[in-house]
Amino acid sequence: MRTTTARAHPNIALVKYWGKRDEERILPAAGSLSMTLDAFETTTTVVPDGDRSADVLELNGRAADAEQTERIARFLDHVRALAGSAQRVIVRSHNSVPTGAGLASSASGFAALATAAATAFDLDLDNPALSRLARLGSGSACRSVVPGMAVWHAGDDESSFAEPVRAPDMRMVIVTVDRGRKPVSSRTAMRLTAATSPFYPAWVSSTEQSLSEMVEACQTGDFTRIGEITESHALRMHALIQSTTPPIRFLRPASVAIFDTVAELRSNGLEAYATADAGPNVAVLVRPDDAAALAGELDDLGQVRIVGPGPGAQLLPEGLEVPAATAHKGTAQGGTAQEGITQEGPA
């Protein structure tokens, strides 16, 4: 075994994943499609640590809480089972965006961890196998293993992984309206949706339909169709989530105002389409040439950032590591990539 470090980026879904048909293996009720971004990365180092009896998680330079550590340990059990090993490890992870704020930090987090841990445990996994492994940490993480546009097949345990899809070059303007932790986790909210929403069966069947239309629109380069499906699928998901008992609402008035502004810009000739994951922040899809103008229009509605398609999960060269907690106090809320990584001597 060896110390390894990997980096992965979050993804924003254009056809959303919401609901599992198998909680244990994290098999989705329907397929989904997303863009892996070129910003907001997570960098994770896995350190095999002698005869420790439990895994340790350090998140953004601080010891993580018991719940976060337990989730990582359960994921590492899958890695250990594949490797036939009982080795416990120290995981040091650094997010460049706040954890749990609906900017998909669990996707970048588990994609980076799966990639680093697979190599640390000497597993030789191809991309589909790595995507399947990341899926066991957090469903949407399987798409962050893949660069750019990725389709995640519903499938069974063997066939449920993400792979690249040809698509036109596009940008997203991310509008951050709130950096706080979301009140309910995706996992809990999904479970409640499947258990209580009368609309859930229609959501599952219509999502398969949206996905096949979206894949075709991507392959034929039809930006307008991609955008229309993106916005209507996002609003359907939020309507579905609001239909639970008790109701859950992730969108805020500030989020809705962005959807309204985007619709107005569109009617004035700036073609853009809004979406939001399980949180109040909004991502607006736009052609590359219109991204700067769109960002200018949305500037007073939140903090804006233009992002594009980014790389899949990658191992970093040996010696680049997320520093240990003791050497790196005070960035619990995230910082820049430069803050999150140091050049260490080879481990």
Ligand code: PMV
């Ligand atoms: O992978 P999870 O459990 O964080 O769920 C992600 C769910 C959404 O972000 C709302 C939709 C998606 O497809 O990414």
